[in-house]
Amino acid sequence: MRATRNPARRTAAAALAVVAGAALAACAPTSSGSASAEVVEYVADYPSYESEAALVQASDVVVRGIVIATRVEQLLPEVSTGGDPVSNPQAGLDPAAAAQVLPVVVTVATVEVEQVLKGDVAVGSQVEVSQLGGRHGGKVYVDEETVPLQVGGTDYVLLLADHGADVPLDLVNPQQALYTVSPTAGLQPASTVPGVAIPTTLERIEALAAQ
Template identity: 50%
Template sequence: MNARRNVLVAGTAVLAAFAAVGCSAENSSHAAKAAAGPDTVTYHADYPAYSSLDDVLKTSDAVVEGTVVGTRVQKVLPDAPAGDNPATNPQAGLSPVEAKAARKAAEENPVIVTVSKVKVTRALAGKVAVGDTIEVSQLGGTYHGVAYQDEDTTLLAKGGQRYVLMLAAHGKNPYDLLNPEQALYSVKADGTVKAVSVNGFDGAGKVDQLAAKAGRIAGSRTR
């Protein structure tokens, strides 16, 4: 059985979990597991969009070239929301009974993410060094026999493929892509950088050219 779940992404994909109390789905993952046939939950997420590759680079906390050396899939439960603003707390104004029911629904429908370990082969921007292993979180993955899929996300693959990733940092949490389509690029054997998605930006050039551009943008921040 296929289910569709809406996810509000507050900033970037890893933060989806913190808005999960506002999610909706036609069927829960439990219902999907019990149904015959393929078990799939499709996420529909709203991501921040950028007008150019330069804008993505300007916003990135780190830009790296690297390869995937390991992955894991995990569920992320939302933090309990606080405050009286319905825009940031979907439970604002609910009675204690209603708020408890909303929290239970969120716990029964966790956000599933794939966390990839990426070995950095080149640091183009940010506080990352060659040889570091960083973690990058993406929405979706197969968890307990159910495939959770985000319409816009292409999960990073092991096998030696080099990627250029434009990342947002969240302290102790894994990095995530600023936008799953506009911040994910593959690197060809000759160093050419190409968008993985048709909705990514063309004209990134080669890694050396992109590194020079990222360096200029980083330098302009400090002036």
């Protein structure tokens, strides 16, 4: 666990600084009489993109690969009360109040790289990709915009932001930057939300990345 990692980054993960408004909801008891896990709903604000070109340009790394493992981490955001409320939700808070900021739960997927479309990554290597949410401490943390990566045979194309050594990559947008690869249908957006995904192809992404 990297408890000191600052999740308030100026990328898709910048949304993690906005989880102070997370809602809590207890699930109803199961038929056996025991209560199911409590659900914590994250409310996040992500950058969005209007075109394939903008999406690829915002990405430091674009790869095709398969998820081979996942793990859940709990991150404690760095406390900072400086700046202004627009750039820092903790600005102006009493230090004691700011220190009570909620931890952030993420799921980190290990992806085996099959093809590199952009970035300094080698085919056959492994990259780690962080997504908001996961099961931790008897609770389930969810972000309605996140499509969790699945271990197994699913072939993904991921457009990722790089935050430096020893820090997982993350999607530049949780819905627009994740695709599955079908032998018959080509590249398909992982998100099923109408009007959000940007239709594209592997060839188109590769051409844009080469510009």
